[in-house]
Amino acid sequence: xxxxxxxxxxxxxxxxxxxxxxxxxxxxxxxxxxxxxxxxxxxxxxxxxxxxxxxxxxxxxxxxxxxxxxxxxxxxxxxxxxxxxxxxx
Amino acid sequence: xxxxxxxxxxxxxxxxxxxxxxxxxxxxxxxxxxxxxxxxxxxxxxxxxxxxxxxxxxxxxxxxxxxxxxxxxxxxxxxxxxxxxxxxxxxxxxxxxxxxxxxxxxxxxxxxxxxxxxxxxxxxxxxxxxxxxxxxxxxxxxxxxxxxxxxxxxxxxxxxxxxxxxxxxxxxxxxxxxxxxxxxxxxxxxxxxxxxxxxxxxxxxxxxxxxxxxxxxxxxxxxxxxxx
Numbered sequence: 001x002x003x004x005x006x007x008x009x010x011x012x013x014x015x016x017x018x019x020x021x022x023x024x025x026x027x028x029x030x031x032x033x034x035x036x037x038x039x040x041x042x043x044x045x046x047x048x049x050x051x052x053x054x055x056x057x058x059x060x061x062x063x064x065x066x067x068x069x070x071x072x073x074x075x076x077x078x079x080x081x082x083x084x085x086x087x088x089x
Numbered sequence: 090x091x092x093x094x095x096x097x098x099x100x101x102x103x104x105x106x107x108x109x110x111x112x113x114x115x116x117x118x119x120x121x122x123x124x125x126x127x128x129x130x131x132x133x134x135x136x137x138x139x140x141x142x143x144x145x146x147x148x149x150x151x152x153x154x155x156x157x158x159x160x161x162x163x164x165x166x167x168x169x170x171x172x173x174x175x176x177x178x179x180x181x182x183x184x185x186x187x188x189x190x191x192x193x194x195x196x197x198x199x200x201x202x203x204x205x206x207x208x209x210x211x212x213x214x215x216x217x218x219x220x221x222x223x224x225x226x227x228x229x230x231x232x233x234x235x236x237x238x239x240x241x242x243x244x245x246x247x248x249x250x251x252x253x254x255x256x257x258x259x260x261x262x263x264x265x266x267x268x269x270x271x272x273x274x275x276x277x278x279x280x281x282x283x284x285x286x287x288x289x290x291x292x293x294x295x296x297x298x299x300x301x302x303x304x305x306x307x308x309x310x311x312x313x314x315x316x317x
Contacts, residue, residue, distance in 0.1 A: 011193075015238065016263075018198050067155070070148055070184065072191040073238055 001082065002047050003056035008077040009069045010041025044068055056080045092117045092309040095132035097162065097178075099124040099142035099153050104175065104286060108138045111289035115299060115306055124156035133309040134171045135162055137178025139231070139284060149192060149234045150180035159185055171215055171305050172278045176232055179270075179280030188273055188280045189247060190239035196263025200233045204294070205283055206258040207269045211251045214272055215308035216279045219300045225258060226297035228283040235282040237264040237271070250274055255281055 011017045019040040027035045050056035057080045069076040094112045096105050098121050109119045112134075120130050124142070129135065142153035153159070159181075166172045166187055174182040182188040195201060204227060212222040220226065239247070244266060247253055255270030262282075270281030285298025 015193070016196070018194055018196055022198060067147070067151065070151065070191050072183075072240075073193060 001051065001056075002049055003053060004045065004047055004081050004083060005056065005060045006043060006045040006079040007060065007064060007068055008041055008043055008079075009064075009074050010039050010076075011073055012075045015073055053080055053082060090313065092134060092306050092313075093130070093132045094119045094134045094136060095122045095129050096120070096136045096138055097122050097124060097158055098138070099140065099156060099181075101142045101144055102138050102140035102177070104139035104177075104284065105136075107284070107286040108136050108175070111286040111298065111302055112136075112306075114289060115303055117302075117306055122158060124153070124158050127157050127161065129158070129161045129165060132165075132170075133313075134173070134305055135165050137162070137172075137174040137181050138286070139176030139178060142177055142181060145177070148184070149177060150182075150184035153177075153181045154185040163187065166273070166278050169275065169277050171308065173216065173301075173305065174278075174280040175284055175286065176230075176235075176282055179282055180234060182278065182280045187278055188271060189243050189252075190237050190265075190268075190271070192234045192282075193236040193238055193263075194234050195232070195236050195261075201235070201261050202231045203229065203261070205230045205261055205269070207255045207281075207283060208258055209254070210256050211254040211272075214251075214254050214276050214279070214304075216270075216272070216301050216304050217254055218304040218307055220304070224300075226255075226288075226300060227295040228285055228288045228298050229295075230261060230283045231287075232262070232282055235262045235264060237268040237282075239265065247271065252276075254279065255283075 020038040024038040064076045207226045209220040209224045256267040260267045285301045288295035288298035
């Protein structure tokens with residue numbers, strides 16, 4: 001079975017995020033007041049073959065621990081679905 | 090007998106020639122080792138030079154740590170032999186968990202290319218034997234991700250164990266505890282962001298980098314002498 005996985009990686013809370021801070025300072029200049037807690041991360045998505053959704057999830061978590069995130073400074077969230085991938089136009 | 094230095098070359102490394110030149114000026118014999126090799130030649134010292142290994146995609150050093158040569162580099166370190174990671178090499182060593190912590194983007198989000206001053210805070214490591222404690226070395230930095238971080242307990246343990254070998258006099262990048270270079274617990278692996286290989290010739294403005302490489306060669310000579 002094919003599954004779609006999406007991994008969100010960002011700096012752990014408590015670790016300064018200079019990109020987020022810079023964006024947070026830029027937004028009021030464009031008139032967006034009252035924005036706080038900006039954090040910048042990355043999204044990694046892929047399809048993978050697995051026997052079931054749980055297997056797909058645990059394989060993705062293993063990938064995060066070994067490669068996709070550096071858990072010294074980054075946290076990650078894993079989203080797995082069995083919905084078919086969107087066909088790029 | 091001259092010490093033998095293996096310099097690992099990844100796709101994207103760009104400081105390997107400077108490292109070769111600097112070690113050879115100190116009468117060492119150097120050899121380039123391609124990242125895709127499974128084994129190291131017979132070397133006393135391994136250098137992971139600076140650059141952008143594997144394009145630094147995903148994270149700096151994240152892909153390089155899985156290069157085939159890294160298994161042999163790990164065994165080299167486990168055998169107690171000397172291993173130094175410079176700049177990108179330091180990032181690779183942290184990703185490979187041969188050194189604690191991780192390198193974040195510089196505070197201020199600027200790529201920094203300038204001279205820095207490093208204070209030798211731990212004398213008597215194989216990397217600092219030729220320097221005096223508290224001696225300030227003039228060595229250039231050239232990085233975007235040099236902002237070292239480790240969690241509180243790890244930092245405390247490292248301080249107690251004298252692993253913070255080199256600190257910036259004037260912290261350029263936000264690095265925790267002014268860290269410029271650290272060793273592993275055993276003391277045979279050093280990672281540092283500044284480039285000693287670019288400070289081994291007075292024509293380039295400083296020869297202080299040669300204190301670090303020279304210390305390593307002294308250490309190897311003492312070990313070899315002890316073996317004979």
